[in-house]
Amino acid sequence: MSDTTGILDEALERLHTTGPERNGWLTNHAPMAVEALVHRGQAPAVHRWLDRYAHKLEEPPSPSRPVTAGDWHEALGDPARITDWTRFFGRELDGRPWREVLAEWWPRLLPGIAGGATHPVIRTGHAVRTLLTSPEAETAPRRAELAHALGYWAARHQPLPALTPLAPAPTAAAALDAVPPIPEQDGGMRARLARLTGFPVWGTAPDPDTARARLVELVTASTHRYATHGHGEPIMLVHAATAPNAVLRTLPALPRELWAPSLAAAWTASAAVTAAYTPVEAAPHAPTSLTPEEVFERAAAHGDDHTIKFTDTALDVADPFALAAAVRSVELNPPVL
Known part of the structure; x- marks a missing residue:
């Protein structure tokens, strides 16, 4: 949905005075949540939502030294350089078309898609969706948001350990079912990723169109799976769906030759989250009679950032099972009071 109110730009300008994390590693979800609220017709609620979220916002880290085209390799994956990376991408996006910058950096960043618990790629997907709305949507705050997203991804870039290929699966749903859980499900996401062994x-x-179709299949399967498995870790398991959906949203802005590697990276991200947090047993799910609009209104009123973003993805899938999964996320995650 195109935002003609200016509220999204106002919200992004407000947020760009803050950093992408708090307490040293927890993610600032506000830029993603406000974009989803605006996209789904809830723009009037954005500033009230931000007021409630404000206590979670921190100032950005101090800069260290500029990242350059000649030394970016040494800064990749260094969270202490978050502000350096954001400023680097700000300069890049000031000087070149945003699609050109994205196409150059996307394959460099894909191997670290799981870094930051997949939040950087999710933030990138929200930023790209906004820029793709129309030529008039390419405003300075939205270009700056892409710089913040890519900078966060570069700073939190974290390749997965070497993985053993396991028996092939015929469908995305079967593949997610066959992902082996990590041996010990404790600790944070970074520690859990280090225990992955194989997918x-x-x-x-074989071709871009098939890659896109399979990515749609993965987003659908991972969204459906939340309805039956989200209770394993209600907050973290939303990312098994929102991360691949961020990649899917970005495909139209990318050269077609990048679609197949994007699918492969999205699969590893979804599988990694599944392995790290999936419960032992599935749970029954209840259908819903709510319309997509009513489901999102319920998520917006609930207020939890993860619930808003997951419901936004569920509405992209838009079938009854996905809507039931979104309602399940409202039930499982604590509301913002």
Whole structure:
């Protein structure tokens, strides 16, 4: 949905005085949540929502030294350089078309898609969706948001450990079912990623169109799975769906030759979150009679940032099972009071 109110730009300008994290590693979800609220017709609620979220916002880290085209490799994956990276991408996006910058950096960043618990790629997907709305949507705050998203991704870039290919799976749903849980489900996301050992073979494609179709399949399967498995860790398991959906949203802005590697990276991200947090047993799910608009209104009133973003993804899928999963996220996650 195109925002003609100016509220999204106002919110992004307000947020760009803050950093992408708090307490040293927890993610600032506000830029993603406000974009979802505006996109789904809830723009009037944005500033009230931000007022309630404000206590979670911190100032950005101090800069260290500029990242340059000649030394970016040494700064990749260094969270202490978050502000340096944001400023680097700000300069890049001031000097070149945003699609050109994105196409150059996307394949460099994909191997670290799981870094920051997948939040950087999710923030990138929200930023790109806004820029793709129309030529008039390419405002300075939205270009700056892409710089913040890419800078966060570069700073939190974290490749996965070497993984053993396991038996091939015929579908995305079967592949997610076959992902082996990590041996010990404790600690934070970074510690859990280090324990990954192998994934089923899935997520390859011979051509761009097949890659896109399989990515749609993955987003659908991971969204559906939340309805039956989200209770394993209600907050973290939303990312098994929102991360691949961020990649799917970005495809139209990318050269087609990047679509197949994007699918492969999205699969590893979804599988990694599934392995790190999936419960032992599935739970029954209840259908819903709510319309997509009513489901999102419920998520917006609930107020939790993860719930808003997951429901936004569920509305992209837009089938009854996905809507039931979104309602399940409202039930499982604590509301913002």
